[in-house]
Amino acid sequence: MRRFRALIKKEMIHMLRDPRTLIFIFMMPIMQLLLLGYANNTEIKNVPTVVFNQDNSKASRALLDSFQATDYFSFDYAVYSQAEVYRLIDAGRAKVGIIIPPDYNQNVATRKTADVLVLLDGADPTIASAVMSAAALAGQAHGASVRSQQLALQGPTGSAASPVDVRTNVLYNPDLLGSYNLVPGLIAMILFQTATSLTALAIVKERERGTIEQLIVTPIRSWELIVAKIIPYILVSFANTVLIMAVGTFLFGVPLRGSLVLLFGLVGLYLLPTLGLGLLISTAAKTQQQAQLMTMPIMLPSMMLSGVFFPISSLPLFLQFVSNLLPLTYFIYILRSILVKGVGIELIIPQIVALTVFAIVLLGLAAMRFQKTLD
Amino acid sequence: MSNEILLETENLIKTFGTFRAVDGLNLQVHAGEMVGLVGPDGAGKTTAIRLMCGALSPTSGVVRVAGYEVPAQVEKAREQVGYLAQRFGLYGDLSVQENIEFFGEVFDVPVSEVKQRAAELLNFAGLGDFTDRPASALSGGMQKKLGLASALVHRPKVLLLDEPTGGVDPVARQEFWHLLIALLRGGSAVLVSTPYMDEAMRFNRVIFMNHGRVLTQGEPRQLMSRLEGRILELDAGDQMAARQIAEDDPEVEDVHTFGNHLHLRVSSAKGPMERIPMKLKSANIPMEHMLQIPATLEDVFIHLIETEGEEYEQPTPSA
Numbered sequence: 001m002r003r004f005r006a007l008i009k010k011e012m013i014h015m016l017r018d019p020r021t022l023i024f025i026f027m028m029p030i031m032q033l034l035l036l037g038y039a040n041n042t043e044i045k046n047v048p049t050v051v052f053n054q055d056n057s058k059a060s061r062a063l064l065d066s067f068q069a070t071d072y073f074s075f076d077y078a079v080y081s082q083a084e085v086y087r088l089i090d091a092g093r094a095k096v097g098i099i100i101p102p103d104y105n106q107n108v109a110t111r112k113t114a115d116v117l118v119l120l121d122g123a124d125p126t127i128a129s130a131v132m133s134a135a136a137l138a139g140q141a142h143g144a145s146v147r148s149q150q151l152a153l154q155g156p157t158g159s160a161a162s163p164v165d166v167r168t169n170v171l172y173n174p175d176l177l178g179s180y181n182l183v184p185g186l187i188a189m190i191l192f193q194t195a196t197s198l199t200a201l202a203i204v205k206e207r208e209r210g211t212i213e214q215l216i217v218t219p220i221r222s223w224e225l226i227v228a229k230i231i232p233y234i235l236v237s238f239a240n241t242v243l244i245m246a247v248g249t250f251l252f253g254v255p256l257r258g259s260l261v262l263l264f265g266l267v268g269l270y271l272l273p274t275l276g277l278g279l280l281i282s283t284a285a286k287t288q289q290q291a292q293l294m295t296m297p298i299m300l301p302s303m304m305l306s307g308v309f310f311p312i313s314s315l316p317l318f319l320q321f322v323s324n325l326l327p328l329t330y331f332i333y334i335l336r337s338i339l340v341k342g343v344g345i346e347l348i349i350p351q352i353v354a355l356t357v358f359a360i361v362l363l364g365l366a367a368m369r370f371q372k373t374l375d
Numbered sequence: 376m377s378n379e380i381l382l383e384t385e386n387l388i389k390t391f392g393t394f395r396a397v398d399g400l401n402l403q404v405h406a407g408e409m410v411g412l413v414g415p416d417g418a419g420k421t422t423a424i425r426l427m428c429g430a431l432s433p434t435s436g437v438v439r440v441a442g443y444e445v446p447a448q449v450e451k452a453r454e455q456v457g458y459l460a461q462r463f464g465l466y467g468d469l470s471v472q473e474n475i476e477f478f479g480e481v482f483d484v485p486v487s488e489v490k491q492r493a494a495e496l497l498n499f500a501g502l503g504d505f506t507d508r509p510a511s512a513l514s515g516g517m518q519k520k521l522g523l524a525s526a527l528v529h530r531p532k533v534l535l536l537d538e539p540t541g542g543v544d545p546v547a548r549q550e551f552w553h554l555l556i557a558l559l560r561g562g563s564a565v566l567v568s569t570p571y572m573d574e575a576m577r578f579n580r581v582i583f584m585n586h587g588r589v590l591t592q593g594e595p596r597q598l599m600s601r602l603e604g605r606i607l608e609l610d611a612g613d614q615m616a617a618r619q620i621a622e623d624d625p626e627v628e629d630v631h632t633f634g635n636h637l638h639l640r641v642s643s644a645k646g647p648m649e650r651i652p653m654k655l656k657s658a659n660i661p662m663e664h665m666l667q668i669p670a671t672l673e674d675v676f677i678h679l680i681e682t683e684g685e686e687y688e689q690p691t692p693s694a
Contacts, residue, residue, distance in 0.1 A: 006480035010469065017468045214464030214525075217428045218481045219454045374430050 003220055007228035011202075015232050025198065025236055029190040029244050036186055037252050044130040050077035050094040052085050057105035059146070063116065066142040067098065072134040085119065095121040096131055108146060183248040184335035185308035190244055191267070192274055192302060192328050195237050199278025200291040202229050208287050213374060222372045230275045234268070241267050257342025266338070266348075269355050270331040276362030277327075283369040302328045327358045379406040380439075381564035382427065382533045387436035389422050389587075396422040398587030400436070404533070404564040409556075411578035412568040413672075415680060419587035420568040421461060424537045427566070428458040441532045454482065457531030457563075459522045461538045467511030471502055474510050475525045482529035489528075496524040500554055516547025520554060527558055534559070536567040540574065552577060572673040581672065583679055590679050595672055602670035602678060607639040607647060610663035611655055617662075620654045621647070629681065638668075640678060 015022060053060055067073050073096060077088055085097040097119035107114035118135045120128040206212040215225070241264070248254040277298065285291035304310065305319055306328035312320055323329050330351040337343045345352070382404040389397040397419045404410045412420050425431040427438050429449040438445040443452035465474045475497065479489040497503050500520040505513065510521060519539055526534065539555075540548040552574070559565060567578070575581050576595050583590040583598075591598070611617035614637065621630050621639050624647050629640040641647050644667055655662045 002483060002486075003481045006477055010466065010473075010477050013469055013473065014466070209467070210460065210462040211464050211466055213425075213430055213460045213462070214458070214478075214522075216430045217453055217456060217458045218478065219450055219483070220481050221450070371432075373432050374425060375432060 003218075004224050004228060007220065007224060008231055011228055011232045014202075015236070025194060026240065026243060029194065029240050030247055032190055033183070033186050033244055033247050034251070037183060037248075044127055044134075045071050046074040047072055047096055047127060047131055048076045048094045049073040049096040049098060050079055050085050050088045051075055051098045051100075052079050052082060053098075053100045054102040055100045055104035059105045059108045060100045062146075063100070063104075063139070063142050064098070066145075067135065067138045070134050070138050072131055072138075073098075089119060089121050092121070095127060096135075098135075111150065114143075182308070183252050183254040184339050185306070185332050187241065187244045187248060188270070188328055188332045188335050189303060189306070189308050191237055191241060191270065192331075193299060194240060195233055195271055195274040196278040196281070196298070197292060197295050198233050198236070199230060199275045200281040200285065200295060201288050202233070203279065203282035204285050204288050204291045216372050216374065220372075222370055223367065225372065226279060226367065226370060230279075233275065233278075234271055237271055238264070238267065254339060255342075256339060258338030259344070262345055263335075263338050266331070266334050266352065266355075269352065269359065270327065270334075272359035273327045273355060273362045276359060276364075276366045279366035279370060280362060283366065283371075302326050305329070307332050327355055330354045330358075379562075380404070381406050381441050382566060383439040384423070384427065385437045385439070387423070387426055387438060388434045389419075389426055389431060390434045395587055397426060397433075400584075400588060402582055402589055402592070404566050406532075406562040406564055408579050409559070409565040409567065409577070411575045411581045412566055412584055413570075413572070413575050413581055413676065414568075414584035414590075416570070418585045420584055421537055422587075423584070424458075424535050424566065424568060427533075428456045428535050429453050430458070430460075454529070455532045457526035457529070457534045459519075459526045459534075459536045459539050461541060463518050463522065465510045465518070465522060465525060468509060470507050470509055471497065471513070471521055472506040474521060475528055478525040479528040484529050492528055493524075496527060496558075497521075499558065500524045501550070514547075516543045516550065519543055519547070519551055523551070523555065523558075530561070532563055534563050534565045536565070538568055538570065540569065540571065548574070572671065572676060575672050583676060585680060585683060590683060598675050599670045599672060602640070602674055604644050604667055605641050606668050606670045606674050607641060607644060607665060608668045609637040609639060609651065609665045610635055611637075612661040612663075616658060616660050617655060620658065620660075621651055624650055629677065631677070638674070640674060 051064065053064070064075070068075060077094055079085055079088070082099060085094075085099060088094040089097050097117075099117040099119065101115055101117075104114050104116070116139060118132070120132055203212075206215060245254075245256070249256060278295075281291055281294045285294055301322060305312070305315065305323040306326050307323070308328075312323050312329065315323060334348050334351050334355075337348050380403050382402075384400050384402050387397055387400040388395065400419070400423055402410075412423065414420050422431065426433050427440070427445070429438075429445050429452060432446050432449075438452070440452040441455040443449075443455065445452045466477070469477065472493065475493045476489055479493060484492060494503070497506060500523065502513075502517060502521055502524065505517070510518065513521060523536070523539065526536075536555075540551055543551065548571075555565075556577075569575060578595065580592060581595050581598060582592040609617060609621060614632070614635070618630055618632070618637055621627050621637060624641075626642050626646045627639050628642060631638045631640075639647065648665065648667075652662055652665060
């Protein structure tokens with residue numbers, strides 16, 4: 001126990017006497033969170049729009065009002081020819097063009113289908129797809145209200161076109177996507193990055209500086225060395241978790257609906273396979289540079305396939321399979337469940353089991369591979 | 376010197392891929408004995424010492440440290456060993472005091488003793504005024520002394536020093552040896568590898584090693600006496616020409632230049648002592664002097680390396 005205490009004291013000194021790394025440890029997650037949190041904001045507003053209203057009736061202006069009410073569109077240009085619409089979109093000054101035909105009012109009045117053309121600048125698919133659905137929804141909603149007014153005023157005469165389908169409106173709420181989904185993912189990812197690479201570096205650093213040789217010949221047991229190396233990073237990771245969650249809550253409005261005790265318990269569970277992975281890397285890498293490069297083939301799929309940025313359900317089947325092999329996938333699910341949905345432990349048991357299996361396998365492999373010798 | 380063997384290797388072999396760095400090493404070091412492990416670069420000295428302290432595991436063979444077998448009882452053995460690696464292996468970001476206390480604690484030196492023992496060793500090593508200084512801010516010589524103090528903090532029975540004075544200036548080297556000898560009044564067994572032949576004179580016994588094996592061993596004087604009368608010093612005006620003449624002599628085995636002198640190793644002194652002055656004279660090369668000088672360990676060492684395989688018989692490994 002005394003040996004162990006001495007080791008931990010040494011590790012803490014290493015960490016505290018290296019303020020540059022320490023600042024980095026705490027600054028990097030916050031920077032990532034801020035950058036990705038704001039940059040990845042999928043909320044789209046005030047897209048510059050050019051309007052060519054050939055009808056210019058009360059009915060067509062009402063349609064445009066309903067478009068404007070969505071906040072997606074900013075009617076910056078009103079033009080009088082189709083060519084001008086294209087010119088503005090080509091020049092990038094407008095991203096959307098709305099062209100209302102001359103017979104719009106007449107079609108609405110005679111209960112025919114009134115066509116409106118919405119042109120989208122496909123160069124920015126994110127904006128285009130968001131605006132496309134917004135335009136479609138606004139059009140449907142407006143159409144429905146026009147119909148119902150007509151029904152109320154004139155009674156059921158003539159053809160009764162089918163009511164507008166509004167299902168997509170309920171399911172698809174772009175506001176939810178932004179922070180609620182992203183911040184838990186980022187917390188998980190950042191914990192993964194710091195814990196894995198810092199642990200890998202901690203042991204490789206001893207090897208690179210030649211201090212491992214002097215350490216090996218002491219009666220310190222392998223497990224003492226491993227655990228002593230890990231403990232400071234567990235502390236740091238918990239501190240980081242608190243920090244990221246605070247930023248996530250105060251800046252991005254991520255709710256804390258579930259049990260904090262459960263949350264931190266599972267952060268602890270998640271750290272085990274993550275640190276195990278770091279240790280495993282450190283048994284293979286001879287230099288810090290190698291260690292850093294070796295984390296990349298794990299870091300990259302973890303970021304791309306664990307559901308931080310892209311929904312797992314939209315991945316190709318093979319990549320969905322890969323996603324199941326990443327501890328991060330399970331932890332992100334757990335975090336989102338606890339933070340956003342406020343679920344209890346009973347709904348995330350499969351994920352907890354998966355993380356436990358990862359912990360046993362990775363730490364076991366690391367302990368097996370970690371020999372207290374120089375060969 | 377007591378007869379207790381504290382350090383022993385038996386048919387120790389270590390291969391890296393196809394390369395045999397240590398190839399059937401057999402050696403013993405007794406309590407109270409300071410033995411020098413001498414050999415050219417690549418002879419396997421560092422690998423041998425790393426095997427003895429358990430930093431490497433042997434391909435085959437056994438090391439016995441104070442009665443414990445390596446690798447079987449490596450953790451027990453490690454408690455008995457003090458090891459100073461060739462490369463500075465202490466923590467640069469820890470202070471002098473923190474370094475030595477750390478090693479005291481991991482070697483389980485009693486709590487009541489650690490501070491006192493550390494203070495004693497540091498004062499003795501002349502580091503008493505630098506206890507708060509980060510180890511990285513010490514000079515090379517001071518780092519070596521701190522390494523030695525840290526290796527001795529748990530009073531090891533076996534001390535293994537791998538080129539402890541490498542890269543250190545002559546004054547600091549002197550200080551290091553004085554310190555080592557003063558600290559070793561106890562009955563530890565000490566094995567020191569060194570590339571410096573002048574240092575080899577300090578040992579009770581010298582083990583010459585090459586190609587992973589023991590070439591020969593003995594007390595320094597005894598080893599030097601093997602070449603008694605076979606080293607000649609020649610000082611002549613035209614050194615290049617004189618060297619050529621010396622090399623052509625049938626009884627001259629080897630010629631080395633030492634400043635203004637040539638050192639000739641001869642199979643017997645008589646012939647060359649007569650022939651070479653005559654040849655120099657007929658070639659009109661002025662000769663200052665030619666005389667027999669005592670052999671140095673370096674002469675013995677070079678002789679051994681060059682004649683390896685002729686005089687040296689490989690031991691048949693015991694089953």
